[in-house]
Amino acid sequence: MNLYKVTLRVRNxxxxxxxxxxxxxxxxxxxxxxxxxxxxxxxxxSDIHMVLETxxxxxxxxxxxxxxxxxxxxxTYKLQ
Amino acid sequence: MTKKEKKLGSDxxxxxLADSGVELMFGIxxxxxxxxxxxxxxxxxxxxxxxPRHEQGGGFAADGYARVTGKVGVALGTxxxxxxxxxxxxxxSMMDSIPVVYITGQVVEDFIGTDAFQETDVLGxxxxxxxxxxxxxxxxxxxxxxxxxxxxxxxGRPGPVHLxxxxxxxxxxxxxxxDPEMILPGYNPLPQRxxxxxxxxxxxxxxxxxxxxxxLAGHGIEQSHAQKELVEFAEHHNIPVVNTLxxxxxxxxxxxxxxxxxxxxxxxxxxxxxxxxxLIIGVGCRFDDRIxxxxxxxxxxxxxxxxxxxxxxxxxILEPDLPLLGDAKDILSRAxxxxxxxxxxxxxxxxxxxxxxxxxxxxxxxxxxxxxxxSQARIINMLSEMTNGEAxxxxxxxxxxxxxxxxxxxxNSNSHLSSGGLGSMxxxxxxxxxxxLGKPEAEVWAISGDGGFMxxxxxxxxxxxxxxxxxxxxxxxxxxxxxxxWQNLLFxxxxxxxxFQNPDFVKLADSFGIPAWRVHTYEEAEKAIKAAxxxxxxxxxxxxxxxDEHVYPxxxxxxxxxxxxxxxxxxxKDKQHKYxxxxxxxxxx
Numbered sequence: 001m002n003l004y005k006v007t008l009r010v011r012n013x014x015x016x017x018x019x020x021x022x023x024x025x026x027x028x029x030x031x032x033x034x035x036x037x038x039x040x041x042x043x044x045x046s047d048i049h050m051v052l053e054t055x056x057x058x059x060x061x062x063x064x065x066x067x068x069x070x071x072x073x074x075x076t077y078k079l080q
Numbered sequence: 081m082t083k084k085e086k087k088l089g090s091d092x093x094x095x096x097l098a099d100s101g102v103e104l105m106f107g108i109x110x111x112x113x114x115x116x117x118x119x120x121x122x123x124x125x126x127x128x129x130x131x132p133r134h135e136q137g138g139g140f141a142a143d144g145y146a147r148v149t150g151k152v153g154v155a156l157g158t159x160x161x162x163x164x165x166x167x168x169x170x171x172x173s174m175m176d177s178i179p180v181v182y183i184t185g186q187v188v189e190d191f192i193g194t195d196a197f198q199e200t201d202v203l204g205x206x207x208x209x210x211x212x213x214x215x216x217x218x219x220x221x222x223x224x225x226x227x228x229x230x231x232x233x234x235x236g237r238p239g240p241v242h243l244x245x246x247x248x249x250x251x252x253x254x255x256x257x258x259d260p261e262m263i264l265p266g267y268n269p270l271p272q273r274x275x276x277x278x279x280x281x282x283x284x285x286x287x288x289x290x291x292x293x294x295x296l297a298g299h300g301i302e303q304s305h306a307q308k309e310l311v312e313f314a315e316h317h318n319i320p321v322v323n324t325l326x327x328x329x330x331x332x333x334x335x336x337x338x339x340x341x342x343x344x345x346x347x348x349x350x351x352x353x354x355x356x357x358x359l360i361i362g363v364g365c366r367f368d369d370r371i372x373x374x375x376x377x378x379x380x381x382x383x384x385x386x387x388x389x390x391x392x393x394x395x396x397i398l399e400p401d402l403p404l405l406g407d408a409k410d411i412l413s414r415a416x417x418x419x420x421x422x423x424x425x426x427x428x429x430x431x432x433x434x435x436x437x438x439x440x441x442x443x444x445x446x447x448x449x450x451x452x453x454x455s456q457a458r459i460i461n462m463l464s465e466m467t468n469g470e471a472x473x474x475x476x477x478x479x480x481x482x483x484x485x486x487x488x489x490x491x492n493s494n495s496h497l498s499s500g501g502l503g504s505m506x507x508x509x510x511x512x513x514x515x516x517l518g519k520p521e522a523e524v525w526a527i528s529g530d531g532g533f534m535x536x537x538x539x540x541x542x543x544x545x546x547x548x549x550x551x552x553x554x555x556x557x558x559x560x561x562x563x564x565x566w567q568n569l570l571f572x573x574x575x576x577x578x579x580f581q582n583p584d585f586v587k588l589a590d591s592f593g594i595p596a597w598r599v600h601t602y603e604e605a606e607k608a609i610k611a612a613x614x615x616x617x618x619x620x621x622x623x624x625x626x627x628d629e630h631v632y633p634x635x636x637x638x639x640x641x642x643x644x645x646x647x648x649x650x651x652x653k654d655k656q657h658k659y660x661x662x663x664x665x666x667x668x669x
Contacts (some may be wrong), residue, residue, distance in 0.1 A: 011266060015215070022207045026356065064392035069233065070212040073266040 001029045002079055003032065004059050008048040008066065009074040012038055020048065023069060027062050030052040045073065051080060084255030089219035090119045092246070092256050096226035098126035099258065102154050104517055106138030106182035108128045110158025111198060112185035115250035118290060129545060131516065133538035135162050137510040139169025140536070142180045142510030146173075149518040152233045153180040155237070155300055160198030161446035162206070163244075164236050166537060168504055170240050171209040175501025176326060177239035177299065182206070182231050186246045189587075203244045211239030219252035224260040231262060233522045236269030237390040238303060260647040271391050274406045279415050281402050283381060285319060285359060286419065293319045293359040293429045296342065296371075299500075300364015300408050307493050309412035310363065317422045322350040324365050326500040329490035333469075339431060340440065344370045344635045345482035347439035348646060350431055351633060353431055355379075361385040364408045367397040368501070369637075377640035387411050436647070440571055441489070449499055452600070453626035456555045457483045459605055463525065463553065464488040466609050471523040472515050473497065476508030476532030479561040482525050495522075504536030511552045513543060516542070525551045530582050530622075531560045537588075543618040551612045552620040557627035558582050565630050569651045579627075589620040596620040 010016050021071060024031060032051040039047050054062065058075065067075040095117060097105070105127055109117040120129055135157040142153030146403055153173075154251035157166045163184035167308050171178045182489055186192065187199045203213055211230050214225045231239040271388045286293065287364075300308050307330050314321045314331070320339040329336055340347025342354050354360065365371070372378040377397050386393075386400035387408055394403045412449060420457040434440075460483045463471075474497035475481040490496050499507040499517060512526035533554050543550055555561070563578040589596035597608035607624060612619040633644040637653065645651040 015207075018204070019207060026208060061396045062390065064395075068390070070264065070267050070390045 001053055001055055002059070004052045004054065004077050005080045006050045006052055006063070006075070006077040008050070008072055009039075010046050010048055011071040011073065012043050012046040013067070013071060016046075017048070019069050019071065020066060023066050024052070024062065027054070027058060029062065084257075087256045088119075088224060088250065089254070090256070091249040091254045091507060092219060093121050093226070093250070094123040094127070096254065098123055098225045099156070100226055100227070100230040101151065102127050103151075104128045104130065105154035105156060106132050107156030107183070108132065108135055108158065108162055108515070109181075110162050110185065112159045112187055112247040113156065113251070115247070119580050125496060130542065132510070133534065133541045135165035136169050136506065137513075137536050137539040137542065139166045139182065139293055139608070140172065140507050140510035140538075141514030141517070142495050143169055143178050144514030146178050146180050146514075146520040147511070147516045148472055150494070150523070151179075151518070152230050153178070153514065154183065155180060155187070157181040158198065159185040159202070160200045163200055164201040167205060167209070168393045168502070170206055170242065172499050172504050172507065173208045173240040174211070176499070177238050177303065178240065179233040180240045181233050181241055182210075182242045183335055183402075184242065184244050186215070186244045188247045191245065201637045203242070205289070206242045207239070210242045213242035213244065216243055216245040216249055219254045220251050221250065223257050224262065227260060228262050228264060232264070232267065236519075247574065248622050258406065268587040271405055272387070272406060272413065274404050274581045276414060278402070278404060279411060282415060283419050285385065285402060286292070286422050290426075291359055291424060292357045292430075293361065293384060293424060294339070294353050294357040295319050295321045296324065296354065296360055296362045296365055297327045298324040298363060298365025301327060301330040302494055304364065304389070304408040306313040306364075306409035306412050307331070309409055309416060312416045313412045317417055318417070318424060318428070319361070320353055320428075322354060323344075323369060324500075325485055327365065328485055328496045329493045333489050333491070337453055339435075341485055342371055342641065344373070344634065344637070345442065345486070345631045346635075347486060348633045348644060349431065349440050350435045351635065351641040351644050352434050352438075355640060356430070357382060359383045359385070361387070362385040362400075363412070364389070366393050372397065373477055373635045373641040373643075374639050379641070401643050441487075447568075453557075454478050454599070454602070455629055456625045457487055457629070458602065458625070459553070459555070459623050459625070460484050460527065461487045461528070461611060462605060464603070466606070466613070467523055467525070470493070470521060471513070471525050474508045474512035474515055474524070474526045476526075476528035477503045477505045477562075478529045478532060479565060479629075479631045480527055480529050480555045490587055505529075505532035508532060509550065510536050510539045510553055512552075513539060515550055516548050516550050523551070524549070525553060527553045528555070528556065529561050530554055530585075531580070533584075538590045538666045539620075540594060544594055548615050549616060550618050554581060554622040555622065555625045556585065556622045557625050561627065562631075564627060568628065568630065568636065569637070569648065585622040586654075594618050594620055596622070599623045646653040
């Protein structure tokens with residue numbers, strides 16, 4: 001099991017966190033930590049930082065499936 | 081600048097649907113959508129509204145409509161139960177990537193969260209089974225969100241989009257804004273186009289010695305309209321083409337390069353070809369477990385090329401040696417320009433041998449039954465011949481679905497409708513209803529088992545009321561047939577809860593004013609099919625079929641494709657078809 005540090009650039013709107021955690025929950029993996037904060041004055045976008053606990057083989061698919069969510073603009077992740 | 085005229089939210093919503101090109105919708109009114117229904121007839125010259133008898137029937141009909149027309153389907157339910165009844169059809173559209181906009185009503189905003197009458201957190205429920213969803217709680221956002229919903233549903237990898245609309249919106253008065261700007265910064269329907277140099281990588285793969293290539297053509301071919309390019313590509317390199325269940329019809333079935341459908345109940349030739357191939361070119365497919373069989377055997381010693389529009393599908397099941405991200409039509413047409421020709425004569429000798437040995441496309445391959453009951457395989461073959469392979473066929477889910485896939489010779493693309501991913505019984509007849517409304521000029525048949533038919537039997541009322549000429553064929557055996565087959569073969573014949581009592585389907589149809597026939601012999605079958613074809617309206621034929629006719633080939637779950645059983649004995653006695661029984665029973669479906 002590895003820990004991955006994940007950053008998601010998302011549209012700042014109601015429900016976006018639920019969409020992301022719902023998608024991650026589908027893969028039955030644990031979110032170790034999570035924080036969300038707007039990145040611009042107009043609060044149009046937020047960055048979500050997470051630490052995910054998962055296998056090396058799964059992380060790419062989980063991140064691609066998360067990036068496929070419409071309000072997710074950008075995804076970066078690396079092994080912690 | 082003149083001040084824009086204000087309009088009611090309900091008017092704006094109807095106008096936005098019309099602006100999005102909606103010509104047909106299925107919906108059932110209820111409390112929170114009544115203000116919308118008060119207006120909808122005013123837009124009747126744009127939008128035809130059909131009242132199904134159950135929201136699930138309406139959802140499946142919208143899905144069937146979308147599959148045959150390529151347009152975005154629309155289904156509506158009110159808040160609470162109306163919305164939850166749509167859930168199965170939303171999941172179905174998601175699994176098969178079908179563009180449908182699902183609309184649900186929601187209680188007034190002040191009541192949200194109070195467990196008000198007919199309140200459900202429907203957005204929360206649909207979240208995992210939609211491409212995207214919206215809460216519409218401000219009339220000023222109607223036109224933008226509706227436009228975005230239709231755009232999202234129909235572009236890229238298509239899928240269902242859900243609009244949940246709070247009741248207040250219908251009464252708000254705001255200026256009507258036609259063609260608003262969409263705000264979708266995170267959405268790119270055509271992800272970075274793969275380079276010519278990537279496509280040229282195929283040349284090296286195709287030039288390898290002793291190559292045994294197979295093209296696995298999925299539903300993405302239809303969705304990207306790449307049928308012509310696929311034929312060109314296959315002919316250019318002389319590679320056999322096998323189809324997934326949803327890909328059937330996208331490659332001409334009389335073509336010498338066609339090798340059938342693969343999968344758990346695929347053609348023997350297709351399964352052996354894929355099992356023995358050392359290069360698989362998957363186009364617009366997602367390597368579902370029903371196709372791969374035991375995955376480590378499927379991938380062992382085989383190279384993969386995956387042509388796919390959805391980046392999140394590449395590498396999900398297997399890591400391709402050459403991933404080609406993009407639109408199938410674009411990639412195949414560039415490949416046809418770029419690549420040199422190839423021949424695989426030894427491989428073809430082997431495939432021809434299999435075609436001969438396993439009676440390719442021959443329905444009599446199925447074990448002869450000495451009972452007086454009809455063979456579903458033969459009936460479906462008869463339907464195929466009597467409709468010249470040109471009908472649109474919506475099958476339900478089960479054994480007849482597999483026989484339809486194998487023995488109906490589809491001449492046209494987008495003419496085979498099946499709940500492939502979700503495998504939802506009850507799909508066939510409502511989907512056929514949507515298909516017929518979408519393509520009135522086509523002959524449309526719903527082929528269904530009696531179990532699945534009963535799950536949405538209420539739509540007979542819709543067919544009768546609107547006189548929608550869907551021809552229904554029920555395979556009547558008073559059994560959940562596929563369950564029965566598994567119980568016969570894998571659970572020592574313990575037919576636990578898979579047998580049931582049917583109504584008299586002829587009398588049932590008669591009560592709706594639908595002409596119907598019960599058929600016991602092949603002569604009667606031919607007469608009944610002819611008679612049904614001559615009726616300008618819905619009809620029903622119930623074929624009294626053998627409950628113990630098993631679908632073969634059968635690849636037992638979690639076993640390799642090459643271990644397919646071709647007859648009962650293979651599964652019950654033959655030692656070479658060993659599989660781990662514990663593994664089967666423990667959650668491998």
